[in-house]
Amino acid sequence: MMAPGAAAKKVEESKVATYGDVRPHHFIPFGVEVYGGLGPAAYGFLRKTQRRFRERRYMEANAEGGEQVDGNGDEDEDEDEEAARAEWGLAGASNGLG
Secondary structure, X not given: OOOOOHHHHHHHHHHHHHHOOOOOOOOOOOOEOXXXXXXXXXXXXXXXXXXXXXXXXXXXXXHOOOOOOOOOOOOOHHHHHHHHHHHOOOOOOOOOOO
């Protein structure tokens, strides 16, 4: 039996081998398993996107003088990552993205 995310990782590796270097474009080999498991690149992309939205929301709230929201992601980043892994079926799995 394969570990959670292993099939998505293989798909991502296959896409990198197929498409290779596509400069000047930024290529993200987004692999998703049947039951929603994500490959490392897909998970990293979503995590980075979440962080950017959080920072943008923080900047907008401060510019408007509104209520403070956590924008830097440092204090609760581990909790966010654990919650995301549980939601995406990756609980306990590590993808090396830190």
